[in-house]
Amino acid sequence: MRLKRLEISGFKSFAKKSVILFEAPISAIVGPNGSGKSNVAESIRFALGEQSIKSLRGKRGEDLIWNGSKTTPRSNLGSVSLVFDNTKKIFEYDYDEISLRRDVHRDGINEYFINNSQVRLKDIHELLSRVNIGASSHHIISQGEADRVLSANPKERRAMVEEALGLKIYQWKIAESEKKLDKTEENIKQVESLRKEIAPHIKFLKKQVEKIEQGKAMQDELGSLYAEYLKKEEGYLKRKKTEIESRKKPLQEELKSLEKSLEEARRKISESATKNEKGGALVELEKNIEKARQKRDEIGRRLGRIEGMIELEEKRLQKSGDKGEERKTVPLAEISAFASELDNLLNEAHKTEDISFVRDTIKKIKELVRGLISKSEKGAEMKDEIETAIKNLKSEKSTLEKELAEVSEEEKKLEALYRAIRGEIEAEKDSSRDTEKEIFKMMGKKAEISASLSSIGSNEELLLREEEIFKEEIKEGGVLVGRSILNYREYILEVSFEAESREIQGERRKKIEKIKIRLEDLDGGGEDVLKEYQEVFERDKFLENELQDLESGKESLKSLIAELAVKLDHDFKEGVNKINSQFQDFFALMFGGGEASLSLVAEKKKKKSDYSLEMEDYDAIDENEDIEEGIEINISLPRKKIRGLQMLSGGERALTSIALIFALSQVNPPPFLVLDETDAALDEANSRKYGDMLENLSKHSQLIVITHNRETMSRAGILYGITMGQDAASKLLSVKFDEAVEIAK
């Protein structure tokens, strides 16, 4: 790679555009004091992204822009381009030339360009660190800065050495990875706290879901119990019905024909009724008895119905009683819904400063509390309603019972009278009474049949009641089991109802009741809960996976950092050894002997990450105990007993630092090296040695020297003279050696 040219315009003393071509391994820039030579070195640093305005000898960005003179107006833009040859594709770009440009505007804004495309400063840094050039680094030695490497502290020195060795890229990667690590740890904490937040909700929902599942199992059990129960019950009721029908029908038919015969007989009697008062009275009595009997039957039936209703209501009362009690305590699910609603409202209110919002919230809370209380009262209200109904039914029952007693009494009286008259008639042993006798017989028979029918009637009533209970059961069961309850007929019975006693069916019914109560008590919530649980569960699972990813990301970052640290440490130590051997050589050359070396010294450091540590040790080290290795310079001059740097003369300091700078450059040669009057303090003999070293160095790095030194000038392949005219702007011209010597004066 080669630095091809530098274009300066509007930067510092360069009012107009000046182009310096670096066409030789050593280019020298010469000129009188104050002509703008150092501005050239600074323009290079500026283009490379130097951020310290102070180090460019300014206070603000504006100070870097041509400020105008009496004859030339000031510029609004300072611009420097540094152009590299890239035919060997050392920069990872597919161009033969790479130009880095930086503009500074009067408002202090800086813009960066690579081949005229605007980029970020970061991109410039990254590009340069890959080719071993840093902004404020070792390879631009500013005027008077030659001994910067000597005056720096061990830690700063280490940084310089690291940069010279091209290790900045590792540090940069380590810093990036550490940033990522911090971010990852932060994310881990966030995800963990999110999981912690939803954990109680999941636990609650899980319990609800368990209840729902338990409920479902109970529902299934109830469903099959119901199916068996209903199928058997239906069979039983049907059989009972046909039994009743088959008993009732012949009796009804017999009754019908009896009534017909009676009618006939009565007609006969009534024909002779006028001559027979007793017979007429008897017919009349008979009619009344019939009426009384019918009335009694009717009342009996009504009584039966009412008893059935009372039974049903009492069952309801018992149930509502159970519920009523439960309501008073209010089920847990409702309490927890109430509590979470209350919590929400209070949280909202807590957050706000708005008093009217707080009032609103209080109103809402009141309603919420009222709602809860009314929920607990509803059960009691229902209970009252049923109790009133039962009371009414019972009083109706007792009225009917009274009526029944009265009508039975009446019937008995009529029958007694009837028997008396009949006795009298029979005693008369009159042949004309044959028909009447017939009637007596038929009446007796009829009474018998009626009695049988009445008993069948009450059986029928009973059956009706049982049928009602059956229907009610389907309805009730349907609420808990669902429509599938209607499929009970498809249930395959192992034992038919005929083969089983009614008690077993009774037991079954009791079992059904028990499950129903337990099911009603369960109350786990509906499909919503299942859906919510599924959602929350999946979210938690997602977070868990994310956490795993983050943890493994964290581990790989840690091991990457450790690997980089090991690599850095290794390359650093190896680099220092190489520098040392060069340093020793240059030093001995400059001083005609003596010893010079760099050594690592331990320093305590506050920040974490000591690059020399192994992965396992990385976490174990207390931050304050971290040891950082700085660099110390050890020298001993030939024939002199001087050991410390501070004891050196100005010239000796210059020689030492030159030896070190050159050693650094030799180990990992930078693409170019700018030396701004580094040779200022050298005497003639040393100037020659310096010149030799320059030529040596120029084999690996392009050199740009700013100098007043004749010897140095003589080594340059190309010479530029800088002068400053009346307009106070720097002027650049290519000169011959003799001209250069002249200009430099």
Ligand code: ATP
């Ligand atoms: P020496 O040989 O004494 O070190 P030099 O040749 O290195 O001198 P520089 O320090 O590069 O000289 O240049 C300094 C000159 O640049 C001064 O005359 C200064 O006024 C001028 N200068 C610096 N900044 C600006 C600016 N913004 N506008 C105009 N001139 C400027």
